[in-house]
Amino acid sequence: MNLGADALRKAALNLEARELVLSNPALYQTLLKAADRYIGGENLGETVQKVSSQAALGYKTSLGFMGESIKTDRIAEYPLNLFRAVADIVG
Numbered sequence: 001m002n003l004g005a006d007a008l009r010k011a012a013l014n015l016e017a018r019e020l021v022l023s024n025p026a027l028y029q030t031l032l033k034a035a036d037r038y039i040g041g042e043n044l045g046e047t048v049q050k051v052s053s054q055a056a057l058g059y060k061t062s063l064g065f066m067g068e069s070i071k072t073d074r075i076a077e078y079p080l081n082l083f084r085a086v087a088d089i090v091g
Contacts, residue, residue: 067079
């Protein structure tokens with residue numbers, strides 16, 4: 001299982017690989033299925049719903065933010081505010 005997680009992480013950090021995946025709907029959907037166990041969702045609503053439903057089943061969850069490709073403070077401002085909103089929602 002760690003091999004799959006490591007491969008997905010490396011692909012996410014490689015900008016060329018990420019562009020290839022995002023430009024190919026079939027590849028994107030295939031990798032999204034594999035990554036689903038590691039991600040909360042593609043947006044805040046999906047993430048909160050998934051975490052809430054897993055918590056209701058007794059699973060422990062954690063939230064992290066994938067921002068490895070952020071290079072400047074200006075670009076980091078929006079995701080930082082979004083992450084703070086998530087923290088406020090889930091407590």
